[in-house]
Amino acid sequence: MMTKRLWLSQLGIGAFIACVLAWSGSPVICFAGGEASSWTLEQPISLEGVKGEFDHFALDASKRRLFLAASENGTVEVIDLASGKKSQAIAGLKEPHGVLYIPDTKELVVTSGGDGKCIFYDESLKPVATIDGMPDADNLRYDAKTKRVFVAYGEGAIAVIDATTHKKVGEIALQKHPEAFLLESNGPRIFVDVPDTQDVVVLDREKLSVIGKWPIKAQQNFPLAADEAGHRLFVVCRKPAKLFVLDTESGKTITSVNCAGDADDVWFDAASKRIYVSGGEGHISVFESTGTDTYKEVAKVPTFKGAKTSFFVPETRTFYVAVPPHGKKAARVDVYKIATKP
Numbered sequence: 091m092m093t094k095r096l097w098l099s100q101l102g103i104g105a106f107i108a109c110v111l112a113w114s115g116s117p118v119i120c121f122a123g124g125e126a127s128s129w130t131l132e133q134p135i136s137l138e139g140v141k142g143e144f145d146h147f148a149l150d151a152s153k154r155r156l157f158l159a160a161s162e163n164g165t166v167e168v169i170d171l172a173s174g175k176k177s178q179a180i181a182g183l184k185e186p187h188g189v190l191y192i193p194d195t196k197e198l199v200v201t202s203g204g205d206g207k208c209i210f211y212d213e214s215l216k217p218v219a220t221i222d223g224m225p226d227a228d229n230l231r232y233d234a235k236t237k238r239v240f241v242a243y244g245e246g247a248i249a250v251i252d253a254t255t256h257k258k259v260g261e262i263a264l265q266k267h268p269e270a271f272l273l274e275s276n277g278p279r280i281f282v283d284v285p286d287t288q289d290v291v292v293l294d295r296e297k298l299s300v301i302g303k304w305p306i307k308a309q310q311n312f313p314l315a316a317d318e319a320g321h322r323l324f325v326v327c328r329k330p331a332k333l334f335v336l337d338t339e340s341g342k343t344i345t346s347v348n349c350a351g352d353a354d355d356v357w358f359d360a361a362s363k364r365i366y367v368s369g370g371e372g373h374i375s376v377f378e379s380t381g382t383d384t385y386k387e388v389a390k391v392p393t394f395k396g397a398k399t400s401f402f403v404p405e406t407r408t409f410y411v412a413v414p415p416h417g418k419k420a421a422r423v424d425v426y427k428i429a430t431k432p
Contacts, residue, residue: 129391129409130427135174137167137421144412144421146229147401148189148198153213156401157198158412158423159186166200168215169423180215188230190239192253199239201227208241208249210256219256224249231273231280233295240280240295242268248282248293262298264291270313281323281338283311290314290325290336304341308332313356315365326353326367333367333377335385344383349375350390354398361404362430364388368411370398393424 142162149156155177156169166186170177180186184204191198197218198211206225212218224243231240232253241249246264248271251257266286273280273295280293288309292302308327315324316338323336331351335344350369357366365377365385376389399412409426 128429129389130429132425132427133174134413135169135176135423135425137176137423140165140167140421141415143396143414144399145187146189146399147410147412148191149401149403150191150193150198151403151405152193152196155191156410156423157189157191158399159189159200160421161185161187161203166198174425178215180211183209187228188241190230190232192232192239194234194237195253197253199230199232201230201241201243203227203243206243208239208251221249221251221256221258226267229268229270231271233273238295240271240273242271242282246284248280250295250298260298262293262295262300264300269311272314272316274316275318281314281316283314283325285310285312290323290341292341302341304336304343306334307343308334308346313353313367315356315358317358317360317363319360324356324358324365326356328352331369331371333365333375333385335383345385347377347385347387349377349387352398355400357400357402357409359402359404359428361407362428366400366402366409368393368398368400370396372397374400374409374411391426397424 140160140163145159145161147158154171158167160167164183166180168178183202186200187203188201196213200209203226208221210219227243229242237253239251239253246266248262250260252259266284269283271282278294278296280295282291284291288306290304294301310328311325313326321338323338325334332346333349334346349367350371350373352370353367355368367375372395374391375387377385378388380386393411394413397411397413401410407428411424413422415421
């Protein structure tokens, strides 16, 4: 596929609109002045026949399988990255949301919010265990040290499941439904976005308790990511569309900047020290730190309206974006390669 790049001295609104319009023909990637790294759009992966919106991705690196929860379609789409094609689908699910691949056990975990289930599948994708009683089951995370799976669900809870026995072993109560959350790699904390209370709740996953609440001065704080080495947490809100940068030592908001609207995922790229925000508004915001706690949007990568679900694989420097069906065009996954800065 031929890929075009448009280099701009300044990315104004007129230029951005022109890029989006051009996007309907051949791919155009627009960069602000001074942008050193590049995004290359590769051949998209077709998901013909899949309806509605998507939620989360997961990766089985050993077998090069990419999993994508097609919530409205009631399936988990399985993509063979070696061939760049859909290989199969797990069907019959009720609003699948979270997907998680566990390398230790070679199992896939899927949450179905419609019937409150957390389902474990073996390597051949046959179901081996189901945990019930978790309405609106959503995001998933895995702690390799303790071999525990954490599940966000219900009106306000994080369930703890032993990945070896497939048994629920604990729970942490919250005030409202948790959205995105992440586990600290070098500590016991969990950072949880709770949109209804407009804060980030900090948990101790060893004591299974709440240890802090950090307010966010905006609404609909859904995705979050972290720069653990830099002690920074990145929280993205939809109303208004802003990226908030928090100090993970104090919980204080350091700064905030405008970003792509209707965001559902944010990623921190440790190699380039950049932040990627995918928004259903129709583009990916690329941020770079320009000084001490100063962040600047250095690129807007056009996607499509509704394409807010994304997945970044730093080892291969690949960025996946789930694109819902639009008009007569089938759903697909767009695949970008990101070059690091020289």
